Amino acid sequence: MFNQPTALRSVLNPKYLELVLSDQYDIGSWEECLFWLRGLNDTYRVRTSSGMYILRVYRTEITEADVQYELSLLSQLKGILGSSVHTDIGEYIEKKDHTGYTVLEAGEGKRVAVMFRYIEGIENNLEDEQSCYAFGQSAAELHKAMDQVVMEQPRYELDTKFLIDEPLERIINYIGEKNEASSFLHTFARELKERIGVASKLGLDKGLCHGDMHGNNNAFQQGNQFIHYDFEWAAKGWRAYDLAQVKARKRQSGEQKEVLWSALIAGYRSVRSFSTEDEQAVDLFIIARRFWVMGLDVAFIESDMGALDYGSDWLDSFVEEFRDTGIVQ
Template sequence: MVNRYFPAVWSVLSGDALAEQVLSQYAFEVTPTCDLHTTSVNDTYHVRAGSSSYYLRVYVHGWRELHDIEAEVELLNHLHAHELPVAYPIATRDGGYVLPVHAYEGIRYAVLFSAAGGEIREENDHRSYMYGRLTGQIHVCADRIPRMSKRLHIDHGHLLDSPLRSVAPFLAHRPKDCDYLSDISRSLKARVDELLLKESPQYGICHGDLHWTNVHFQDDDAPVLFDFDCFGYGWRAYDLSVFGWHLGGWAWSKAEKANRTRRWNLFVRGYEEHRTLSGSEHEALKVFAPIRQIWRMGLHTAGSERWGRNWAKDEYFDQEIKYIKEWIDHYRVL
């Protein structure tokens, strides 16, 4: 039987309907409001109940399996129980955390999170150091949680193989660039394998997305980390590399390079107050930044059916590949 409705990739859920059908399952003292906050990899709604704020994440259909989301909830509850400053999941009146939503395109899942205190603040030296300290605390604390087998691994397949498959159709008219990305990925994989083992504590639970817009800072620069959607098992050096990769954006001026190096070093110094990196891990930090860039290209291209392709012009790929080459050359990665 032919469906009388046209197929959809993604639907925008009504905030009012979410308040009525999903938020009604929580023990709010006053009736909450629910407004769409952002649409990105997932959809986030700002929930207000009196003077209290929360954030409802509605995972996009097909992005995460139920067991992936349950593992994220388990990790955050573990970190929160150990009094680490993270945005943590809120339980329903029945004690559950993950609620199914029957959207037009299929089942999606919703989780309500506490609001992260503070706000996104400008990059500076002290905040870089404090962010690193919190990351070290989280890695050490995460090593105490029983192994969650049903969670993704942030390994070569996730960071390079799958992204390259997504990127390849977009570079069909640029075979030299496609070959370059394939060749450089093989070299980067080999370098990582020379430096690191897939064993604890070098390899373990990672946040997966430690850039500047996933952390809030209080007035005293105390950080609060949120958005663990990309968490999984991976090399800890990769987790730390994301911070350095994101610092300073695309800037390569002498001053910006100096800022990046100084703040990245401060981030690592803060981290090592809780877990000391090996010499090989220090070396691997800069190897993972171009890997992160390739992963991001894969994220963008894989999501193009939902986000559109207007951005996927030659200028975009010129910029991305140029960044990879400049990073590898400047930091002598290979």
């Protein structure tokens, strides 16, 4: 992913989206299409005569095959989780022709658009033990449901190639082999990969993962249920990697983190198993996730972010963070 050059990412005009998409959905007459959030994808809030919806316009790197995979996964999960106590998912809206997406022409290339139901609820910041226990139950129910999903489309895996090798290549291409940080990053990546390899040989739980379970995509609560959405990174991987993203949440106070994490794991284990080896691997995958994030930063510099905020301070901050892990002595 992210290898092809692309033009600068545009923000598609809401009026254009309304003109192209309004007749494709049976959701009432459009009253407002508001550009809502610029993230990895672009999000629009759509209000119609029948209610509120969320329109996601994916970046050009996300292909039709990627979206087909995500929508197939969502369709299956919706059926499996139909009677779930703790867990639901963000549901996409079928078009009138019973397809799930539209390919739009943008200046930078083809972009896929999908309409989702608007998630009503409260964003739970997981700042108390009860909430963390309940979220752990929900995450386990989601993994249990994903064990029942049958995905036939080809897909990358959340393995060390995805988490370490490919990010390293992007980072080094950006900063240059002659940069004094390059040698350290090569060594760090090699050692991190070796440690994950050793941990993996202990029989870590693997299966379909959400892939981006950092909390903001999973912490909306309706009654006793947590609503999980943004499955664009879903793929087979280590479940410890999924949960690592929750443990690394920045919204929790430092002194409470271990207590809240223990509550979350207890909730998870009340639904499905999570071995001691899996739990011990979580901190390792927190580091791997940060390395992947560094590579993700680089992936969008030319087409989206611009280089100003990704210079020496950005590089030094990551290098210092990685040195502090003690992986490279």
